[in-house]
Amino acid sequence: MLKIYNTLARKTEEFQTLEPNLVKMYVCGVTVYNDAHVGHAMSALVFDIIRRYLEYRGYTVKHVMNYTDVDDKIINRAKQLKEDPLKLSQRYIEDYAKDLASLNVLPATSNPQVSKTMPLIIKFIEGLIEKGNAYAATNGDVYFSVTSDADYGRLSGRKLDDMQAGSRVEVEEAKTHPMDFALWKAAKEGEISWDSPWGHGRPGWHIECSAMNLAELGEQIDIHGGGNDLIFPHHENEIAQSECYSGKEFSRYWVHNGMLQLGGEKMSKSLGNIISIKEFLSKREADVMRMLVLNGTYRSPLLFNDDTLDAAQKNVERLKSALRPASASASGLNPESISAVASTAESAKANFIEAMDSDFNTAGAIAALFELSKIINNARDSGANDQQLKSAQGIFRELANVLGLKLEEKQGSADSDAFINLLIETRAEVRKQKLWALSDQIRDKLKELNVTIEDSKDGTTWRWG
RNA sequence: GGCGUCGUGGCCAAGUGGUAAGGCAAGGGUCUGCAAAAUCCUCAUCGCGGGUUCGAAUCUCGCCGACGCCUCCA
Numbered sequence: 412m413l414k415i416y417n418t419l420a421r422k423t424e425e426f427q428t429l430e431p432n433l434v435k436m437y438v439c440g441v442t443v444y445n446d447a448h449v450g451h452a453m454s455a456l457v458f459d460i461i462r463r464y465l466e467y468r469g470y471t472v473k474h475v476m477n478y479t480d481v482d483d484k485i486i487n488r489a490k491q492l493k494e495d496p497l498k499l500s501q502r503y504i505e506d507y508a509k510d511l512a513s514l515n516v517l518p519a520t521s522n523p524q525v526s527k528t529m530p531l532i533i534k535f536i537e538g539l540i541e542k543g544n545a546y547a548a549t550n551g552d553v554y555f556s557v558t559s560d561a562d563y564g565r566l567s568g569r570k571l572d573d574m575q576a577g578s579r580v581e582v583e584e585a586k587t588h589p590m591d592f593a594l595w596k597a598a599k600e601g602e603i604s605w606d607s608p609w610g611h612g613r614p615g616w617h618i619e620c621s622a623m624n625l626a627e628l629g630e631q632i633d634i635h636g637g638g639n640d641l642i643f644p645h646h647e648n649e650i651a652q653s654e655c656y657s658g659k660e661f662s663r664y665w666v667h668n669g670m671l672q673l674g675g676e677k678m679s680k681s682l683g684n685i686i687s688i689k690e691f692l693s694k695r696e697a698d699v700m701r702m703l704v705l706n707g708t709y710r711s712p713l714l715f716n717d718d719t720l721d722a723a724q725k726n727v728e729r730l731k732s733a734l735r736p737a738s739a740s741a742s743g744l745n746p747e748s749i750s751a752v753a754s755t756a757e758s759a760k761a762n763f764i765e766a767m768d769s770d771f772n773t774a775g776a777i778a779a780l781f782e783l784s785k786i787i788n789n790a791r792d793s794g795a796n797d798q799q800l801k802s803a804q805g806i807f808r809e810l811a812n813v814l815g816l817k818l819e820e821k822q823g824s825a826d827s828d829a830f831i832n833l834l835i836e837t838r839a840e841v842r843k844q845k846l847w848a849l850s851d852q853i854r855d856k857l858k859e860l861n862v863t864i865e866d867s868k869d870g871t872t873w874r875w876g
Numbered sequence: 877g878g879c880g881u882c883g884u885g886g887c888c889a890a891g892u893g894g895u896a897a898g899g900c901a902a903g904g905g906u907c908u909g910c911a912a913a914a915u916c917c918u919c920a921u922c923g924c925g926g927g928u929u930c931g932a933a934u935c936u937c938g939c940c941g942a943c944g945c946c947u948c949c950a
Contacts, residue, residue: 569945672943
């Protein structure tokens with residue numbers, strides 16, 4: 412039985428879908444005006460892992476991730492670059508999709524964009540006005556009236572009275588309540604805008620997600636995800652809009668990932684402590700980022716530094732070792748040992764599922780993978796042949812794939828491989844003559860070229876990395 | 877000031893009532909010409925102080941500390 416921590420209930424609950432075997436999952440994507448950073452990667456990886464596991468458990472997952480392509484920051488950036496804002500955002504949408512693909516994140520089922528959802532957004536706002544939950548102000552903006560929603564604040568646990576509106580931001584005079592938030596913003600001179608019953612303007616940040624949810628998944632969804640920094644005000648406001656509009660419970664489960672920490676602080680643009688996904692991938696492979704996420708708890712802060720990354724990299728290397736072939740001189744394992752391997756492999760798989768069922772306990776799942784890798788490596792060391800390793804390695808690969816780990820050995824070109832093989836052969840001759848200094852020199856020089864040599868009693872193997 | 881999360885070995889970290897998973901690092905073996913990889917062994921009583929209980933890292937109270945949100949934010 413799968414259990415998920417629900418931010419709304421503030422506890423772990425049994426997972427039950429609205430429709431049998433179908434999961435409707437909406438995850439807040441990014442505002443596209445700059446390179447995405449590793450904090451975005453964390454969030455994308457968390458929900459990719461959740462999605463993969465749900466599919467592994469037999470669900471069909473409709474996974475929607477939006478792109479916010481109409482926004483102040485985009486408009487400002489476009490001005491700076493003297494570029495059309497929609498062209499700019501489209502550029503970064505394509506860019507982000509590439510980043511995610513290189514992180515081995517499965518593409519979402521759909522990626523709606525604000526700029527392409529305008530008619531529905533306007534209809535949505537009209538509906539809220541009709542129901543008395545929103546009002547058009549004298550300044551051309553349309554605001555949501557928080558006092559019209561008795562439940563407002565129940566996700567973030569805030570009461571209107573407790574919110575010190577205006578303490579950090581100037582309160583817009585046109586609002587009837589300081590906490591009212593914009594559904595529609597009147598266009599300023601020269602800004603990109605859309606026509607509406609309230610004049611030219613563009614949507615506020617929160618309404619887009621409510622509208623895109625409705626367009627892609629309907630009035631009710633199973634899982635709504637995003638970073639925990641979105642709980643308030645973004646998700647709070649989404650709930651208010653969607654539930655006032657439909658009169659139904661919006662999302663059954665609210666799932667939030669913790670923030671990636673760089674130097675003890677949240678990585679964010681305002682703090683300027685940013686590492687882009689591209690920058691990361693120029694130094695480390697995608698599995699390392701994923702392993703970093705897997706080793707922790709998705710809801711907790713994630714420490715991102717050289718120490719945790721080095722450890723994650725070692726973890727990845729170690730898991731890769733389980734997939735290596737049997738030694739050439741393998742004599743085969745006796746039937747008892749083989750059945751012991753098989754039964755331990757099954758128990759590792761059961762541990763894996765038990766951990767993942769428990770609110771996606773990936774750290775526990777990883778432990779099960781290490782357990783399995785140990786069994787496999789032990790069997791290999793004891794002389795198991797490839798045929799005998801096959802079953803356990805199959806389970807291993809299956810589980811690694813659920814987590815989205817590729818565990819690929821690095822590849823070289825056929826040409827370079829041929830040269831390296833030649834060097835290895837030459838070195839074998841040199842070793843026969845016990846010319847150790849020369850032999851070690853070849854090994855060291857190859858290491859500098861990122862080729863690792865391993866000698867064993869039945870010959871020498873090598874690999875990239 | 878309000879809301880919330882958290883504090884487990886040198887580091888990352890799992891674990892919500894019965895005597896602490898896993899990984900990294902470290903030390904010691906096996907293997908190796910030497911390495912590397914793999915493997916085996918060693919390595920904590922859970923921030924501090926009370927309480928509940930036969931029994932608590934796990935429940936409760938207090939204190940200390942960290943982090944997030946309350947403004948754009950994954």
